[in-house]
Amino acid sequence: MRKYILILLTAALIMACNDDFLEKNPRTSLVEENAFKTYDNFKAFIFPCYEMFTNTTIATSLSNGFSQNAQYRGDVNAGYLTTRFNFNSYAFQTVQNATTGNGWNFDYIRRINIMLSHVDQDNELTQAERDHWKAVGYFFHSFWYMELVNRFGDVPWITQVLNETSTDAYGPRNDRKMVTDSILTRLKWAEEHIGDFEAKNGKNTINQNAVQAALSRFTLREGTWRKYHGLGDHDKYFSECARVSEILMAKYPTLYTGTDGQPAAGYGEMWTTEDLGKVPGVILYKEYRESTLLNNNNYVEHTSSHIIEMPQHTVDMYLCKDGKTISNSSLYDGDKDMYSTFRNRDPRMYHTIMPPYRVKAGKGDYNTWSFTDNPADREYIDIMGINSSTSNPGVGMKRLPAQNWGANLLAYVPNLQNGIAAQGTKAAAYVACRSGYYVYKNWNQWETNFNQAALNTSDKPIFKIEEVLLNYAEVKWEQGLFNQTIANMSINKLRERAGVDPMIVAEIDANFDPKRDTTVDPVLWEIRRERMIELMGEGFGFDDVRRWKKASWYINRQQLGMWIQQSKVNESLWDENTHLPTKSKSEGYIYLWADPIVEGKGWLDKYYLYQVPTDEIVLNPALEQNPGY
Template sequence: MKKIVYTALVATGLTLSACNDSFMERYSDTSLTENTVFGNYNTFKTYAWGLYDVFTNGNILRRVGSDGAYASSRTYFSDVYAGYLMQRQGGGNPYAFQNISNVASGNGWSFGYIRSVNVMLANIDKSTMNETDKEHWRSVGYFFRAYFYAELIARFGDVPWIDHILTEDDTEIAYGKRTPRKTVADNVLNDLVYAEEHIKSAGDGDNTINTNVVRALISRFALFEGTWRRYHNLGDEEKYFDACIKYSEKLMQAYPDLHDNWGEMLTSNLAGMKGIILYKEYVPSEVNNYAMHLVERTSTHNIEMPQHIVDMYLCSDGNPIGTSEKYEWGKTDKTMYSTFRNRDRRLLETVAPPYEVVNHANKSWEYVDGKREYMDILGVTTYTGYGGGNGEAGKHKVFPMMNWSGNILPAVPHFFTNQGGVGFCVAKSGNYVWRLYNVWDCSLENKAEADMPIFKIDEVLLNYAEAKYEKGEFNNEVADITINKLRRQFAKIADMDVNAINNSFDPNRDPDVNPVLWEIRRERMVELMGEGFGFYDVRRWKKAEWFINKVAYGQWATKEQIGEGGTFINLETGLATTDKEQKEGYIYMYNDPTKVGKGWLDKYYLYQIPTNEIALNPNLLPNNPGW
């Protein structure tokens, strides 16, 4: 992302509103500052740099960067909430165990950013710019406002639609009712269509908002809104599926090629990478307190994958584990080696696969016979430039795993702290998530260089495939240009054959979902794992209960592996086993939420409007259902 320049704004006194500003904080002094800041094309550009902060906004769950010691964990929150991932510590999924509290403020109910965009939009026609330039900046403003409103809609449904700077005369809006969701969504889509037609095709330079970035947001938002309307019975969804298909097709023509290494898209410099539409650029000299990639090489990282999600990854023949002849687990042994054998390669890049080396005191090591197959499969090179982040960009998944100072992790799985004298990269379940792990960008000083994608063609292909299904138009031809294209990119699994997918294709699927749609959704989950889409997806499908109510447990292990402090789960009761003599089994992580009287509540589909906001404006009542 371009550097954000605040100097001119601060000098004039016009700063961007804090993102947690209350909707009620709506009146502001716009004299002098607007007259001096908004004059010509370059001053609009300077102001707009600050709007790019929306992509790392703390009020948005699906964000592309995060700061602080637990930054890596926060990046995964959406998929943790969806039940795709779990935390080693923390009491389990808060939505599964009903640990979501009533809120007085916050919760993402924030309109300060909307006001910041509207300030820019209000000054366009007053400027000295020509009509083409005015249309461009109006389009940029519409994009940013739409991006934030998409989040507000996803959280709250009905929200106030504010398309201008509120004044003392705007009491009907300030103290009025929420605007119906469908009206707000239609306004967002209309603004984005305008922006796609009027924004400058090249934006304002490399990696800025341009025609294709607008199309990417339409693709994402239109799929979300269309499926939400369909599965939540709101109606009038077809125009959103049509929009998703139309603008996704334009992007598929503009980005015909994919990057050939799936894992590198979250661990590398993204400038010039195939398929990347917009990304957040990190420059070490200008970034502080950013530790996403460093965390995954420490004892702090606590994100793991429950075994039932590992089991959702397909085998190399394109079949699920329940019907695949390629699935090895249980045929010769029940180790992690057989679990990961002949599986979708994206699993190996998401969950650290098994290996074992002989670790020597001087930070050197040697292979162990029969324990290096996944080292060879990933094709990584060993790395000896310990610490400091002075490795080679792209050499991301390096074996053996090591911490920030180059100390070796001799084996995966690594079940408990100080097992083998090593306290980092621990996974109680055995399934250590290392999506962001890399060695070259060590972030020792809490500064980073690896970029993060905001929009990429991989997501667009999945949006297109799903929208085509919802239109009744998904077939092998569509599968070949979307899902099969992604599989051939890196996964190394057989193509999807739509005609072969029937009710018996996967005996473990949700029986209430069409088997073809289930496979489309599976592909999305796998391709976008760890990128913040999960909680949005399970809610728009109205399938949160199916995913979130699952009992989270670890891989099959022996008592010797997990130690005396570990225990196994009884899948019939959903609780920890009481058999003290049990020698092996699936590792207990958390109780089955439904077996202990908890589980997903339908009120969670929409967030609560904070009580303080309702106190200020009682017309916001009724709150969302169940709150």
């Protein structure tokens, strides 16, 4: 403990001699008894808890580098996204046995409990400051427990500082409902008592709005888990979610519309903007600064290291611009080439998957280009904006044609790994994929990129009003109160920014999407679709499909890529099962991974909860394992 305090506390203590030193803690040493005196002492000690937002245990965590190990991972596990090299371990039952780790970690909880144990003791804090630091401690304690419960269900509820001899350190897991009710109580206390200390803490720190955003997320998650997993007593969570979401919606009435002039620019720029402190609707964000704290998210997506793709069945979830599904929209142009697949679709798709194009590269020069004679080749270049830069960094957000980290031109998309690009050109080594649908949420032209170096400074959102709007829409349906007015307050604000026609609730019936899961109400299906699209690539997917108890529907799908002629794909990417039954073997959807059900695999219900690490049970036999492991 002493070494942590020495690292964290920056105030220097003046050495002094005193003949009563045997009766007092040494003034020259920082120990727990004298380290919590000033406001800044508490601030410095709790500061490492902000690392929760980049701790990749949490699916929505942010990454300073490879986002496939952070916020993309939750959507990969959900089956929304896929990777270039690995099939879904939940679909094929290859989840490894957990001997240690697996998210069973109480280090943050110990740190927070140490701080909380000193808040009300002898120190220089005013009562308002005591309440503030207790509220901040309750926030972080609750935020980490949200993840523990989300993974394991029943967990030990620890609010005291434990050591090796504490009997509570070797007790059983507490009931999930007791733990979540305690989390709710603490978050509500924090909401009511957290102070306005922006001048002392900085603007981008935990405040009442951040607590309310966590409440909105937690109460929807727990309420729907209780409902769909048969635990009961969920209505109070729905009421809290609706209450706190309405408060935030009033505080943040405006959505960010962006600066780059592209369709849905505000949506795309949320992950590619240098200063989110100036962006409306952002409640809390991860701040990056040149020469101080950098990331390389953008760099990775400009290289061959990025492995995140989208399977065809998720592409098919994107609506057309008229707000209708691909099954019913007159705007849908089919999927027999990528130009058709992207045409007239929800523009959020263009900011998530790199759109198709083709240009002519300058002869012997990878940094110059010109348009081809085919007007279709430039359709999405004109939509996204022309990238005229030949340098690194360039200018703008998701401009086309794309470049690699060194500003070398990518002359065509799709760029199929181990395959053949359009019109017989060999695939480039960078920005390659198997499916044709390359996910590039963190991509922009303006950030500096250098091989194997973190130089990117774009901020990343932690809490934003868009999630709250989706929480509100969903919880109002769960309360039986969703109607056109609620749709206009929530989903249609997101659609208006995206450039998609509004949801008309009265038009949504059983035939609105004939490809939906028919066990889900048609309106609820559309609310969930909107959540899926708006939050794509932000890590919510696996938590969502588990709380809805619908993991098997999303995860047991065979993952296929774009439709293509066999002559343009390397044989290793082709399989006799990839074509439609009415089509010849000469064309079809690219084979990515086998059908898990055909292979005798598929989602196991034990995966709804994670395995308690076996080493923890050895250390504490009072812990019981989750069912099925």
